[in-house]
Amino acid sequence: MNFDRRPSRPLIEAPLQFRTSSGGERAKHNALITCPKCDAPCFIRRSVRVTETVKHIDAHCTNTGCGHTFGLEMVFRHSYNPGLIDRPDLHLPICPRELVPHVLPPSRDGPEDPDQLTMFNGG
Numbered sequence: 001m002n003f004d005r006r007p008s009r010p011l012i013e014a015p016l017q018f019r020t021s022s023g024g025e026r027a028k029h030n031a032l033i034t035c036p037k038c039d040a041p042c043f044i045r046r047s048v049r050v051t052e053t054v055k056h057i058d059a060h061c062t063n064t065g066c067g068h069t070f071g072l073e074m075v076f077r078h079s080y081n082p083g084l085i086d087r088p089d090l091h092l093p094i095c096p097r098e099l100v101p102h103v104l105p106p107s108r109d110g111p112e113d114p115d116q117l118t119m120f121n122g123g
């Protein structure tokens, strides 16, 4: 009798990706924050919401030869679609229609778009 019930194929196919690997072109391009001194991707250590439209972020560089730690500010720029909640008190500007980006999920077969956001492919 065969008690080995393991499936012949893995249940989930999820290729391991090291997007923040030191010196990797892709990591540099896809990292949310890059070091202003050496362009390496950075870890976010802490973030504090200052107002509805401003967040302060403490980050540190992943390049051990750099080690830069710094603070930065993330600021609301404009809405692409104003959504369903009315908040006239925030005075949020709306992006001109011709400048609204079209962000699509990645194609399984097609070539990878280097400008694609990483949130869709687990990077």
Ligand SMILES: [Zn+2]
Residues within 6 Å of the ligand: 035, 036, 037, 038, 039, 040, 061, 062, 063, 066, 067, 068
């Ligand atoms: Zn650095």
